Amino acid sequence: MQSLSHELQNFSRARLKKQSTRITTATGKVLVETRSGDDGYVVEAAEESATCGFVQDLSLDLQVGVITPFLLLSSQDAASDTETLRKFKVTHVLNVACGVENAFPGHFIYKTVPMMDLPETELTSYLPQCFEFIDEAKKQDGVVLLHCNAGVSRSASIAIAYLMAKEKIPFEDAFNRVRSARPSIRPNAGFLVQLTEYHPRFITNTYCCSSSCTVDISNSALLFKCL
Template sequence: MLQLCKVTKALFISNGRSACSEPLVQREAVTLCINVSKQQPFPGGRVATLRIPVYDDPHEDLYQHFDRCADAIQREAERGGRSLVYCKNGRSRSAAVCVAYLMKHRGLLLAEALQKVKTARHVIDPNPGFMAQLERYQEELRRRRRGGEA
């Protein structure tokens, strides 16, 4: 079944097949698609796009993209837009990016953010490498907040 899973009012997560359904993307009024893969296509239509070229491999460095993705989702939400984050299966890479956003801009702890994304899309399961990177990101965000720069 093709579907975009709503994480927040302005954030959706899905797999590549659903993300490439132009009618679905239009129906949910998506304005930014973040494609967390090297090979998945983008949907057609007039939607801003951002590609994060990583494989679903525990050794890939997704950490380096967390801030840029989280900030792009936040900017889109602030201007009334809606973001869709997806990867091939909508389980690992896209979930990690959504969790990073919730941690940075909603102030959630890793466990809370993971649960929120899992509630929206039950199949999510970031690989062990991405989980370790999210733990590192949580510590980095904690340090920034203590230092006064978020």
């Protein structure tokens, strides 16, 4: 048996088998990286992958937050689950997501209001048509399931604004009500600012949400400051 020192002395890169590294990007694009000589690598595109380059969370979010007896809040998962819809006696579905199809158009009354979950989206411009749909369902003794994609930003913001407008309560109270019903909510920074500045004309409370009311969004727990 040759000694280790002898093997090291006779080592040659040329005798090594060429090895390749397969890389899948976050978008699913596949790259193959192969050593080229002593100085570098050659990267080539391979066939597209059917999977993403990250671990996907495939668990369903079927939690439904009861905002009022006639208004529920959830993700798109719950809106696509017949057992959940039956359990909560849903009659109407308000879909504020983009690109999420209505699952059972023949069995429920739907309204789709596509909204982008971006800070610059003008949230208040979507409120009238959303409120009208919810109010009409209430008149019919129906139950509205309000959802977007994850049920944490767009739909949560609509629910907060609805409580502010219809129950004449300030932003902090409305936010806490919705978060108590669905703890995972997290409206984007732009929506939070718009909600703190939202003043339906019939809100008469002056102890909060005045023009000097601010919200600290640097942490997961919101800090309200009313000066």
